[in-house]
Amino acid sequence: MQIQLSIVIPCYNMERYLPQCIDSLLDQNLNPAEYEIIIVNDESKDSTLKVAKNYAAKHANIIIIDKKNAGVGAARNSGYDIARGEYLYFLDPDDYLAKNTVTTLLGLMENNTLDILTFHSMPVVKRHVPNSLNIEHGVKKLDVQDGISYIANIKHHNEIWWFFIRRDFMVSTGIRFIEGRWMEDAILCSELFLKAKRMAHADVDVHRYRILPTSAMRNKTPEHYNKVIYDNANAAHVYKNLIESVPSEHKDAARCIRRLKTRQQSFVFFLMVRLMKSDISVEKIPEMLSGFEKIDAYPLKKFLGPDYHGIGYSILVFIFNRKPLINPFIKFFRTFYNLAK
Known part of the structure; x- marks a missing residue:
């Protein structure tokens, strides 16, 4: 069976939050043979690797890369390099997805022949919000445009976790994450958007962005x-x-x-x-x-x-x-x- 989606999760000292992140991906009404979860352990000092291995022992579609610490850009590139899915998604280990939202996104990508599909994210601190606020209402017809028009018409975010990418498209651009620097996804987002021929925004609540005082940017x-x-x-x-x-x-x-x-x-x-x-x-x-x-x-x-x-x-x-x-x-x-x- 063709793997539809590769989800790349770069991890450094995320033992506390990784389980919820993975659980949210396993709760998506997807056939395990249709998607893979690639966990890249960036030489964590805590039990992140142990947590990942425990999940991989129970789920054949979870793959672990254990590498020397080189930063989040290098970790994402390592996962990207082995990804086999038709579509790519880069998720941070302290974040998670609302349940049963991924199949809708994959359908929109496929039915509209998209290079990139963006969606909504909700910031959370302590509360757990497992359900999408609007997925059951369906998705309006997408406004498909090229990336230049998308940037012109819609404010886009710096982060990588608010859109799916067609893997063949990303490979064709030759674009990769800058390694050894922060803001690597802010640069990659705009680079990819400018190359996209077909992209759209889905007015659907999908992602949970956990606000942590210990996060890299804080x-x-x-x-x-x-x-x-x-x-x-x-x-x-x-x-x-x-x-x-x-x-x-x-x-x-x-x-x-x-x-x-x-x-x-x-x-x-x-x-x-x-x-x-x-x-x-x-x-x-x-x-x-x-x-x-x-x-x-x-x-x-x-x-x-x-x-x-x-x-x-x-x-x-x-x-x-x-x-x-x-x-x-x-x-x-x-x-x-x-x-x-």
């Missing part, structure tokens, strides 16, 4: 925090080539570029926000800003708009766009931030 250790800052800077620079790759003759080129510019400048904006709480010397900021100016990612002229708005954003953009205000503002903020710790 890790406050200085070394990790500073690495995320520099990897945000790298993402802003990578987006320069992405923006330039949009064909000018496309009917939605201008609006697509506008949204990609917003995303590029969001990396700069949130980098500056993180700088406020970091121990990176303010003396390094002018050099950073100079680099962003060269790629038209600074000043933040394209950041505020439909995707990012509100008084908080407006105040910070006002300050960040005025170089003489940045250093004294950050020094002032750090003084009170450190006292409040």
